[in-house]
Amino acid sequence: MSKRAANNNLKKRAMTAAPDSPPTLEMVAKEAGVSIATVSRIINGTAKVSPERKDAVEAAIAKLNFRPNAAARGLALGKSNTIGVITQAIDSPFYGEGLRGIEDYLQQRGYTALFMSGNWDEQDEERCMSELLSRRVDGIIIFSGRLQDRQLAQYAKQVPLVVTARNLKAPGIFSLPVDDERGGMLATQHLIGLGHRRIAFIAGILDHPDASLRYKGYRRALAEAGIPHDPKLVVPGDFHEEGGVEATRRLLASGHKFTALFCVNDQSAYGACLALYRAGLNCPRDVSVVGFDDLHSSSYRVPPLTTVRQSIRVLGESSGAAMLQLLQGEQPNISLPQVQLVVRESTAAPQPD
Amino acid sequence: MSKRAANNNLKKRAMTAAPDSPPTLEMVAKEAGVSIATVSRIINGTAKVSPERKDAVEAAIAKLNFRPNAAARGLALGKSNTIGVITQAIDSPFYGEGLRGIEDYLQQRGYTALFMSGNWDEQDEERCMSELLSRRVDGIIIFSGRLQDRQLAQYAKQVPLVVTARNLKAPGIFSLPVDDERGGMLATQHLIGLGHRRIAFIAGILDHPDASLRYKGYRRALAEAGIPHDPKLVVPGDFHEEGGVEATRRLLASGHKFTALFCVNDQSAYGACLALYRAGLNCPRDVSVVGFDDLHSSSYRVPPLTTVRQSIRVLGESSGAAMLQLLQGEQPNISLPQVQLVVRESTAAPQPD
DNA sequence: CCGTAATTTGTAAGCGCTTACATCCGGTGT
DNA sequence: ACACCGGATGTAAGCGCTTACAAATTACGG
CATH class of the missing domain: 3.40.50.2300 (Response regulator)
Structure with a gap:
């Protein structure tokens, strides 16, 4: 309440070089010689006000550098x-x-x-x-x-x-x-269309809905192309770069051959590319990589990343x-x-x- | 004011499936059979309150799912x-x-x-x-x-x-x-240390203080190493990837030879790497690139980016x-x-x- | 068992704003 | 000239909260 607030201001003013308490509607009204209702009406344009008063009020607002207190307004308005x-x-x-x-x-x-x-x-x-x-x-x-x-x-x-x-x-x-599922299909179909048969998938966090739908799209594209789904080629990630690195490393270490990699999102794909690079593999020559999201920076990767765009x-x-x-x-x-x-x-x- | 707010609520309730107006201190007080001051004191722990009332109030709060209105509190407290x-x-x-x-x-x-x-x-x-x-x-x-x-x-x-x-x-x-200047020096000195003599600089927006300090560090490092500063090797960017691409393209097109590129920030460096790649140049074999900022994703670039870290x-x-x-x-x-x-x-x- | 001090509690004012309602004004119509 | 009307203003209540201050309760010593 007021004692406290005033107190506070005093303190602030003394200790930091801080503010006088900001002007209020009332101060503006006094300055302009009208009632606070009039000022409020001018500010919100909620009623007609005579030009001369309007000018006076606007001048007062400018002079005092008044800005309505959003908290007070919110309280009064209920929003x-x-x-x-x-x-x-x-x-x-x-x-x-x-x-x-x-x-x-x-x-x-x-x-x-x-x-x-x-x-x-x-x-x-x-x-x-x-x-x-x-x-x-x-x-x-x-x-x-x-x-x-x-x-x-x-x-x-x-x-x-x-x-x-x-x-x-x-x-x-x-x-x-x-439409994550469709996105997953699109990505996988693209890879299949290029001639890939052994396509690995780097998943996200297991129970995450995005991840599982993309995975579903991947399997569906595989099935439609008559390519058997090999669970060995599916490894979990974490939606981050690090997860992509880890997953790819594991995939590589497992010895299961793959020529393409579909990653649950672009960040995982970034990680995958790095892991491939570390392993001396070239993308796309040795392994193709597809991401998901089309982050801004994906088009600036080296090489620029093929991905599924959903315009976030x-x-x-x-x-x-x-x-x-x-x-x-x-x-x-x-x-x-x-x-x-x-x-x-x-x-x-x-x-x- | 209240008529309006109530009105509003009515409307909302009718049209969307939306909220009853949220419980207030007063409702809690009534529910618990105490005064609102007591409730306030319990919530804020501003005064001792007898255990039984405290329990009653806490029960009421839980029952009504009460959350203090931050706007009202802000108004009262002045912060x-x-x-x-x-x-x-x-x-x-x-x-x-x-x-x-x-x-x-x-x-x-x-x-x-x-x-x-x-x-x-x-x-x-x-x-x-x-x-x-x-x-x-x-x-x-x-x-x-x-x-x-x-x-x-x-x-x-x-x-x-x-x-x-x-x-x-x-x-x-x-x-x-x-300490942008020191960062600029560090980056440039690193390049000089590797044996580079023709080091280009991709600047940021011209009058931006960060950019000009980094540039200053670059020139200073050059000067200290006795390498003449060639303004032809300095091109403006925009702190974004696209600016890096453009700048590098222009640099390449200008025909002025350079073996290293210091970029005002990592994003510019990303762009530079892409432009280099497009021109058939390999980083770091043909051109070394250094960024500034050490963005999270810089360590996942291919190749991982050398940069100046300032932990944003x-x-x-x-x-x-x-x-x-x-x-x-x-x-x-x-x-x-x-x-x-x-x-x-x-x-x-x-x-x- | 009473007076008094030390609690605990309640009452009410005020934070800055919006707006319903009352008031006041000049302009009509007759 | 007067009742009446519509529009411009002002007055005051209330939004939900905190807290100074008053009131009520308790505890205690004599």
């Missing part, structure tokens, strides 16, 4: 104009692109995105949820989260939710599924759009562009033996 | 427990790592980071500032921003500021300078630490670990002619 966003790690290139899409979209429409990293940990993710709920964000976008569908449905009772890479129907939730950026924008529709009370009618194969230079026909 | 962070682009790997450091540090200490992207645009950056100020964040970290020192000093009157990659002294501001992650953490000290009213006493050269495989001795 924060903020959308919470939960991801696993803000420093992953994958999430980075998605967040950028979300931020861009929302910001242009007067919303602010509040990002939180779940750090690949379910508990941590719950902590984020809790924090966002406490801040009374108007909605939450879960960008590739780990929370169970059950929990999500629970949270959806408290706040509108948009979740990516899921396919669940529940009131208050909109989910944006990515667009995925982010679409989540933002869906959220805003949800907030309007509409049922979102967003759909994603289809995944597509981007053929670059990390794939080639296998060497004749 | 938001939020630190605003301005960067250029949340999807850049460079900023991503920094933000991660900041987020990690702050979150563990009860603060939330609010990220905003300035999109490499000064005006946009001002918009971010404005937004953050409006939200009454407790402090703002400017992670490699473009705002002029003058403007910064101005803003610092309103809110404590931590800025990275600057060296300015002003009340209410703490700056964390990075640590830079982020340090900014967070400095901010918290500033908030305590202390003069921050943070210093960064020294930049250091990380020799990997993109550099080698030049080919004998």
